[in-house]
Amino acid sequence: MTGLSDDDLSALRNRMIGFVFQSFNLLPRATALENVELPQVYAGVPRRTRRERAARVLELVGLGHRMHHRPNALSGGEMQRVAIARALVNDPGLLLADEPTGNLDSRVGFEVLELFERLNRERGVTLVIVTHDPRVAARCARVIELLDGRVVRDGPPAV
Amino acid sequence: MDLFESARVALDALAHNKLRSGLTMLGIVIGVFAVISLVSLGHGAQKYVAREFAGMGSNLLLVTPGKRETFGGGPMIGAQNVHKLTLEDSDAIGRRVPSVSGVAPIIFGLGLVKIEAKSRNCMVVGTGAEFPDVRNIRPATGSFFGEDDVDAGRRVVVIGALVRRELFGDENPLGRYLNVMGTPFRVIGVMERRGVSLGFDLDDLVFIPVSAARRLFNTDALAEVMVQARSEALVDRAADEVRALLMERHGGVEDVTVITQGQMLSTLNTILDVLTATLAGIAGISLVVGGIGIMNIMLVSVRERTREIGVRKAIGARSRDILVQFLVESVVLSLIGGAIGVVLAFGVQVAAHLVISDLPIAITPWAVTLAVVFSAAIGIFFGVFPARRASRLNPIEALRTE
Numbered sequence: 001m002t003g004l005s006d007d008d009l010s011a012l013r014n015r016m017i018g019f020v021f022q023s024f025n026l027l028p029r030a031t032a033l034e035n036v037e038l039p040q041v042y043a044g045v046p047r048r049t050r051r052e053r054a055a056r057v058l059e060l061v062g063l064g065h066r067m068h069h070r071p072n073a074l075s076g077g078e079m080q081r082v083a084i085a086r087a088l089v090n091d092p093g094l095l096l097a098d099e100p101t102g103n104l105d106s107r108v109g110f111e112v113l114e115l116f117e118r119l120n121r122e123r124g125v126t127l128v129i130v131t132h133d134p135r136v137a138a139r140c141a142r143v144i145e146l147l148d149g150r151v152v153r154d155g156p157p158a159v
Numbered sequence: 160m161d162l163f164e165s166a167r168v169a170l171d172a173l174a175h176n177k178l179r180s181g182l183t184m185l186g187i188v189i190g191v192f193a194v195i196s197l198v199s200l201g202h203g204a205q206k207y208v209a210r211e212f213a214g215m216g217s218n219l220l221l222v223t224p225g226k227r228e229t230f231g232g233g234p235m236i237g238a239q240n241v242h243k244l245t246l247e248d249s250d251a252i253g254r255r256v257p258s259v260s261g262v263a264p265i266i267f268g269l270g271l272v273k274i275e276a277k278s279r280n281c282m283v284v285g286t287g288a289e290f291p292d293v294r295n296i297r298p299a300t301g302s303f304f305g306e307d308d309v310d311a312g313r314r315v316v317v318i319g320a321l322v323r324r325e326l327f328g329d330e331n332p333l334g335r336y337l338n339v340m341g342t343p344f345r346v347i348g349v350m351e352r353r354g355v356s357l358g359f360d361l362d363d364l365v366f367i368p369v370s371a372a373r374r375l376f377n378t379d380a381l382a383e384v385m386v387q388a389r390s391e392a393l394v395d396r397a398a399d400e401v402r403a404l405l406m407e408r409h410g411g412v413e414d415v416t417v418i419t420q421g422q423m424l425s426t427l428n429t430i431l432d433v434l435t436a437t438l439a440g441i442a443g444i445s446l447v448v449g450g451i452g453i454m455n456i457m458l459v460s461v462r463e464r465t466r467e468i469g470v471r472k473a474i475g476a477r478s479r480d481i482l483v484q485f486l487v488e489s490v491v492l493s494l495i496g497g498a499i500g501v502v503l504a505f506g507v508q509v510a511a512h513l514v515i516s517d518l519p520i521a522i523t524p525w526a527v528t529l530a531v532v533f534s535a536a537i538g539i540f541f542g543v544f545p546a547r548r549a550s551r552l553n554p555i556e557a558l559r560t561e
Contacts, residue, residue, distance in 0.1 A: 006477070006478055007477050007478070007479070010472065010475055010476060010477040010478070010480075011475065011477075013472070013473060013474065013475050013554075014474065014475020019473050019474065021558070025466070025469075025470045025473070025558065027467060027470065029171060029172075029175060038471070038474055039474040039475050041164060042474065042475040042476050042477070042480060043475060086474065087474075090475070
């Protein structure tokens with residue numbers, strides 16, 4: 001992967017990997033639908049197709065009713081779900097989530113985790129979640145613990 | 160991302176910062192407005208000069224005493240002449256140069272013209288009977304003097320429209336005696352109105368036969384001879400023939416200058432071209448300053464939207480997509496500014512034309528094309544640096560900035 005060109009890396013991020021951030025990173029001036037459309041814009045998907053697909057993915061994450069809201073009109077949990085929809089829209093095999101629940105209260109964070117689990121189960125998406133929260137880690141199939149940049153444990157979650 | 164999509168994103172971003180976009184655009188608006196207005200002004204002046212020259216008569220040559228290498232206005236005051244240009248020279252041109260259809264010798268001087276209690280200082284022109292044909296100006300009432308009047312040196316006068324109004328009012332001037340510089344002349348005609356042409360009021364003249372003028376001014380030297388060639392094709396040949404004839408008559412010395420109407424016009428046009436280019440160049444500086452304003456704002460914008468750039472890259476934007484996005488934004492900014500500048504320049508010219516109808520509207524298509532191409536080029540030129548900076552951002556670092 002280190003040998004790939006800048007354009008190849010962009011294509012990789014576009015199609016193979018979905019990114020979910022702690023602070024959502026939605027474009028503030030675009031609606032939920034437009035935010036979810038964006039990866040497809042860069043993938044060269046025609047306008048109509050990408051509208052339909054974005055709408056479908058938003059339905060999937062349970063936001064079918066809030067498609068035309070801008071991020072500042074959405075709650076934290078809703079924004080994270082828009083971000084997840086955006087990460088999913090090009091059907092990547094891998095989702096990288098960096099502290100996806102870090103900015104959410106525990107109840108909403110729990111809903112997000114449920115969504116992740118459902119995606120994993122139903123769509124076969126591989127999830128890599130970075131977290132400080134042992135309760136989040138406890139729900140994963142494999143946990144790699146890092147301390148000062150070194151792997152100190154690798155295996156199923158400790159109960 | 161296609162161009163249409165980029166333009167939409169760019170317009171959206173520009174609309175988000177209306178005041179900032181507007182002020183940045185203003186720099187380009189002023190630059191384009193200034194360039195177009197000044198270029199048009201130059202063209203307007205050229206059109207005006209061309210029109211005045213056409214009204215002067217066609218296929219003209221101007222013969223002035225003294226040899227000069229450069230062409231341009233009239234003879235230099237106090238220039239040393241080897242030979243005078245005489246009425247005999249003028250007559251010889253008419254008789255012996257076949258490519259010439261008309262000759263008008265000219266003597267002029269400022270003199271007092273009086274009738275009863277009214278008087279006026281005006282230009283007294285002594286000339287020949289062919290003057291109306293050569294100079295393309297007709298008497299409105301009465302008639303111009305004929306060959307016999309000139310040959311006999313009769314004291315008859317044809318007055319300009321302004322002179323008639325000032326001295327005679329509503330009275331009929333024909334047949335009245337006008338005192339020209341102390342000598343009575345009988346009025347036989349009034350010229351048609353012509354107005355000011357190239358800074359010279361043709362209505363404020365009185366015309367007398369050149370023979371009478373010689374006596375009045377007490378000189379046999381002509382100020383100039385106006386010669387009309389038979390056709391446009393014969394102008395250059397006529398000029399050569401007139402030059403050769405006068406050289407022969409003046410003992411083999413070329414001591415006259417023969418300029419054609421075309422040479423006079425092209426000299427003036429050269430001057431106006433240089434003037435226009437200089438003015439446009441100065442105005443172009445303001446366009447460059449406007450371009451720097453765009454670059455400045457785009458750099459600020461790239462910094463402000465570092466995070467957005469990071470997000471876009473994270474979800475798959477290539478560096479090229481980011482480059483195009485910011486480039487389109489600066490080009491849209493400068494193009495809109497350019498378009499407003501063109502419209503503004505056009506509006507001001509129409510308004511100026513309504514106020515001063517003598518000022519021709521001269522928005523040339525190429526000036527507009529130039530302005531639009533130029534403003535787009537400025538958008539690209541000054542947008543490339545900020546856009547490259549944006550496109551080269553590392554997505555990880557860009558996402559980390561707050």
